[in-house]
Amino acid sequence: xxxxxxxxxxxxxxxxxxxxxxxxxxxxxxxxxxxxxxxxxxxxxxxxxxxxxxxxxxxxxxxxxxxxxxxxxxxxxxxxxxxxxxxxxxxxxxxxxxxxxxxxxxxxxxxxxxxxxxxxxxxxxxxxxxxxxxxxxxxxxxxxxxxxxxxxxxxxxxxxxxxxxxxxxxxxxxxxxxxxxxxxxxxxxxxxxxxxxxxxxxxxxxxxxxxxxxxxxxxxxxxxxxxxxxxxxxxxxxxxxxxxxxxxxxxxxxxxxxxxxxxxxxxxxxxxxxxxxxxxxxxxxxxxxxxxxxxxxxxxxxxxxxxxxxxxxxxxxxxxxxxxxxxxxxxxxxxxxxxxxxxxxxxxxxxxxxxxxxxxxxxxxxxxxxxxxx
Amino acid sequence: xxxxxxxxxxxxxxxxxxxxxxxxxxxxxxxxxxxxxxxxxxxxxxxxxxxxxxxxxxxxxxxxxxxxxxxxxxxx
Numbered sequence: 001x002x003x004x005x006x007x008x009x010x011x012x013x014x015x016x017x018x019x020x021x022x023x024x025x026x027x028x029x030x031x032x033x034x035x036x037x038x039x040x041x042x043x044x045x046x047x048x049x050x051x052x053x054x055x056x057x058x059x060x061x062x063x064x065x066x067x068x069x070x071x072x073x074x075x076x077x078x079x080x081x082x083x084x085x086x087x088x089x090x091x092x093x094x095x096x097x098x099x100x101x102x103x104x105x106x107x108x109x110x111x112x113x114x115x116x117x118x119x120x121x122x123x124x125x126x127x128x129x130x131x132x133x134x135x136x137x138x139x140x141x142x143x144x145x146x147x148x149x150x151x152x153x154x155x156x157x158x159x160x161x162x163x164x165x166x167x168x169x170x171x172x173x174x175x176x177x178x179x180x181x182x183x184x185x186x187x188x189x190x191x192x193x194x195x196x197x198x199x200x201x202x203x204x205x206x207x208x209x210x211x212x213x214x215x216x217x218x219x220x221x222x223x224x225x226x227x228x229x230x231x232x233x234x235x236x237x238x239x240x241x242x243x244x245x246x247x248x249x250x251x252x253x254x255x256x257x258x259x260x261x262x263x264x265x266x267x268x269x270x271x272x273x274x275x276x277x278x279x280x281x282x283x284x285x286x287x288x289x290x291x292x293x294x295x296x297x298x299x300x301x302x303x304x305x306x307x308x309x310x311x312x313x314x315x316x317x318x319x320x321x322x323x324x325x326x327x328x329x330x331x332x333x334x335x336x337x338x339x340x341x342x343x344x345x346x347x348x349x350x351x352x353x354x355x356x357x358x359x360x361x362x363x364x365x366x367x368x369x370x371x372x373x374x
Numbered sequence: 375x376x377x378x379x380x381x382x383x384x385x386x387x388x389x390x391x392x393x394x395x396x397x398x399x400x401x402x403x404x405x406x407x408x409x410x411x412x413x414x415x416x417x418x419x420x421x422x423x424x425x426x427x428x429x430x431x432x433x434x435x436x437x438x439x440x441x442x443x444x445x446x447x448x449x450x
Binding site: 020021022024026052054056068070072150151152153186193194195196197198200202204206207208239240241243245247249254255257261263265267269271273279281287295297300320321326336349351355361363365367369371 | 398399400401402404405406407408410411412413414415418419420421423424428429431432433434435436437439
C-alpha cells in the first residue's frame with residue numbers, strides 16, 4: 001500500500017481536455033440482389049435502422065502524453081442472424097435468422113489512442129481497439145508517426161494498422177458452419193501543406209491488403225433460374241486510394257472545403273469521390289454548414305444479378321459492390337458557447353443528411369452532438 | 375491499363391501540387407485564418423467516425439484518408 005501511494009504521488013498530472021457525446025440515427029430503405037428478403041427471382045429488402053451513441057474523452061497525462069478513449073455503440077435492426085447458438089458445435093440447430101430474434105443486434109467498441117510528443121516537431125501514436133458483436137470479434141492495432149517541417153508549414157505523417165477479425169460462418173439455410181477470420185493490413189502516408197495564409201491542403205495515400213474470408217457469409221447470389229446460391233469471394237484483396245483535401249478561408253467569415261479521392265483495387269473496382277463543404281459563421285460561436293458529396297464506382301468484376309447455377313467461379317450480388325452513383329446532401333448547425341470557468345466551451349450541433357444511390361438505396365441520417373471542452 | 379494510366383496522372387498532378395506547396399513558407403503570425411476551427415478537416419472526431427464507417431460499409435471504395443480501409447465490422 002505505501003508503494004502504491006508513492007507511485008500515485010509520482011504520477012504525472014492528469015487533466016481532462018474534452019468530453020464529447022454524439023447520437024446518430026440511420027434509417028435505410030432499398031433493395032439489393034444479395035438479400036433474400038423479397039419475392040422469388042427479385043432483389044430483397046435492405047431495410048434497417050441503426051441507433052449509434054458514441055462517447056469520447058481526451059486527456060493529457062503530463063506534458064507529453066495525450067490519451068483518447070472512445071466508445072461507440074451500434075444498435076442495429078436486421079443486421080445479421082441472431083446467434084442464439086453461439087459457442088455450440090458445428091451443425092447445431094440454425095439461428096433464428098428470419099423472425100423477430102434477428103431484429104436487434106448490438107455492437108460495441110473500446111478504442112484508445114495514445115499520442116506521445118517526442119519533441120516540438122515529432123509525435124508518435126499508438127492505437128488499440130477491440131470490437132464485439134454477435135457473432136463477431138475484432139482486434140485492431142496501429143502505429144503512427146508525424147513530423148513537421150518548415151516552421152510547421154509542412155507536416156508528414158505515416159501510419160500502419162493491423163485488424164484481425166473472427167466471426168462465425170453461416171450457410172444460406174442459417175446453419176452455423178464454424179469459425180472463420182480475416183486480416184486487414186493498412187499503410188497510410190499523409191502530407192499536409194500550407195499553400196497560403198488562407199489555404200491548406202492534405203494529400204493522402206492509403207494501401208490495404210486483406211486476406212481471409214472477406215464477406216459476411218450469409219449474403220446470397222440470385223441465380224439465372226431464380227434460385228439462390230452462396231456468395232464466393234476471393235480470399236485476398238489489395239486496395240489503393242489517393243485523396244486530396246483543400247480548405248480555403250473565405251473573406252466573409254466562411255470556409256470552403258473540397259475533397260477528391262480516386263480508388264482502385266484488384267477486384268476491378270474503380271471509384272471517384274468528390275465532396276464540397278461550405279461553412280459560414282453567422283455570429284460568434286454559431287456556424288451553419290452545407291454539404292454535397294458524389295461518389296461513382298464501377299462494379300467488381302464478378303458482380304452478377306443472374307449467376308450461372310453450375311458456375312464454379314467467384315460471384316457476388318452485393319449491391320455495395322455494384323456499379324452505382326451515390327449522392328449525399330446535408331446540413332449542420334452548431335453552437336459553441338464560450339465560458340470563463342473550468343469549462344472553456346460548450347458545444348451543441350444538430351445535423352441531417354440524405355444518402356441516395358442510383359441502385360435503389362436511400363439512407364436518412366440525423367445526428368446531434370454535445371461536448372465540453374476544458 | 376487505362377485505369378492505371380489515370381491513377382498515374384492523378385498521382386503526378388497531386389505530387390506536383392504538393393511540390394509547389396513545399397516552396398511556400400507562411401510565417402506563423404500570418405496563419406491566423408488557418409488556425410480558425412472552421413478550417414479543420416476533422417473538427418469533431420465522432421462526426422468523422424460516423425462518416426467514415428457509414429461510407430466504408432456501403433461503398434466498395436474505402437481508404438486514402440489516413441484510416442484503415444475495410445476490416446472490422448461492416449464485412450468488407
